Amino acid sequence: MTRATRTSPTLANVAAAAGVSRQTVSNVINTPGRVAPETRSRVQAAIETLNYRPNRVARSLRTRTSRLLGYCVQPAPVGMLNPVLDRFVHAITESAAEHGFHVLLFTAPAGAPGLDRYAELLAQQAVDGFVLSDTVVGDPRHGWLTAHGVPFSAFGRTWTGEDQGAWVDVDGAAGIGQAVAHVHAAGHRRIGFLGWPDGSGVGDDRLAGYQAGCRRFGVAPLVVRTDGGIEAGRTAAGGLLDRPDPPSALVCVSDLAAHGALRAVTERGLRPGHDIAITGFDDTPSAALPGIELTSLSQPIEQVGRAVVRMVLGPLGAAGPPTPPAGAAPHQLFEPTLVIRSSSHPKDDGGST
């Protein structure tokens, strides 16, 4: 006589109900091909009536896989970039689910000290692998995870030259190239770039895209750096605008910097889109606000999330309908989409055609 605790049915219960052995039930679930059709349907009926679901924990213990992917949520979200990561979290959760995986969230300090948390989760067999984001130049996680043979994939390159692990990223250089081409096509010939300080992989990549664009169209580069904040962008953009030969277009490394530039422009009585073109990067919600209407580069986050999950699941032999391509390329670069708004192409201009 067992306690009347609300306990879920087990493999044994199903086996008894169907009049077969436990192993046969297990086979029906994991390798249906090895079970005779007649038996199979009988077992499946029993599974239905008992509403049986395999206990994930017991399965994990036996198979030594948790079917969980670790993802570290950043302690201090920077600026306005959150919307991107927000969508990313949703994207990886959804993609993981399609492969029978779930996402386990944890926090960790940035840099090497945070590695302990990764090690902890691994030692506890809590996760099968990791999805990384917010990667920085010289990120210690890639090397550590690679050295320990832990499956992972990252949203963002390491920029170190050494090729450690799988990554997916958005082609910032190509994106900025689009922006440069866009303003050049609108007739702008003096095109400035509002960038980040030297040394950030993402910033350098976007700068490179700007420089390539300048070469391509034969215009002189005009670069100024800021630390990324709105105020800094405003000051830096102001410096460009106050030159004797001010640019007529300002391509910005981020929406945040672009907001600062917009401010600097309007302060000087100029109208964005008419007197000067401004573009940003990330297409954050604030870019679409009325009165802002910032042209920006939208990142295909959902695609990135799907690709990242596919890559980390590859070595894990994900259990999905189709087997993921085993020899899939460990890297993938997506191109952002230029969303044109009136900051670079005023509605009442009727320019095209």
Next chain:
Amino acid sequence: MTRATRTSPTLANVAAAAGVSRQTVSNVINTPGRVAPETRSRVQAAIETLNYRPNRVARSLRTRTSRLLGYCVQPAPVGMLNPVLDRFVHAITESAAEHGFHVLLFTAPAGAPGLDRYAELLAQQAVDGFVLSDTVVGDPRHGWLTAHGVPFSAFGRTWTGEDQGAWVDVDGAAGIGQAVAHVHAAGHRRIGFLGWPDGSGVGDDRLAGYQAGCRRFGVAPLVVRTDGGIEAGRTAAGGLLDRPDPPSALVCVSDLAAHGALRAVTERGLRPGHDIAITGFDDTPSAALPGIELTSLSQPIEQVGRAVVRMVLGPLGAAGPPTPPAGAAPHQLFEPTLVIRSSSHPKDDGGST
């Protein structure tokens, strides 16, 4: 001769190293008081040298607890409200970690169909409880979880009158009350309210706060509804502004609505903060943008997250340094903070004092 697979040390390994039984090692970890100090330190030394960490999965199987909290990430984030949920996710992850728990992410369709996902996770013993957010009027999850005896707590009330389960929320009525008091103190006597359609718990709550404020200060209520979008807010606010007796202050149910109102105001050549006061709700990043400077109500999300986790962990007997208060109140209401910017109090006005 075992395979040379990179396998973590187990209880048995530690026991062998320390020259004790497995059970003694288990006691050292879980009930140190029952082990003689001398033995205890010897075992702890072995744990250190082997760098042993209990296998979460094995422990879960035996104790029938996963030390995981389920949290459903919403499929389609609405408007600009994400930053709030972004911070919330981080907050619950951090709070859970303090109690030895982790957060497991999953997706589910809204409403009753999504309950299957909750049931699935429960049947698989994948989680010990749930944290809910994005609750709506008549949300089916509360009743279902309560009926099944599943521990949970919610960010957001059910608004159904029936008291189902623990919740934490932000006092929208009190927040809007602050906004009304603020503009009233600035001399405004004709105060309009830009609200959501009838029937949304959150919207009705905020409206009630507005109405209470009007009664308190003896001003006539002036309410108009929108569906929440920027464009709708712009149209609705425009309707108020074009009246023969337009309001001189506009308290908005959300930042999104406020952005629409700002647009309507500037379109009519009015200056926010000077000619008319505008306030929003949520203090989204876009509220702080230069050229916007929207006065708004900031939600104490970190506190909310901590409280939500405390509540769901209560019935689970969380294992933390201090035992959580067993008879903790199942409800908690936090007051938002009014962040005053120039949309209601222009810098160059020098109003106060």
Next chain:
DNA sequence: ATATATTGTGCGACTAGGAGT
């Protein structure tokens, strides 16, 4: 020899009860 179903065993930790001092 092929197809199908079965028994035994262990994953790694906790719970229960017993043995030694």
Next chain:
DNA sequence: CACTCCTAGTCGCACAATATA
């Protein structure tokens, strides 16, 4: 009888090797 420690059994599942047709 306390105190300390240990042996045996269990959680639910899947792997391996075995029976039965």
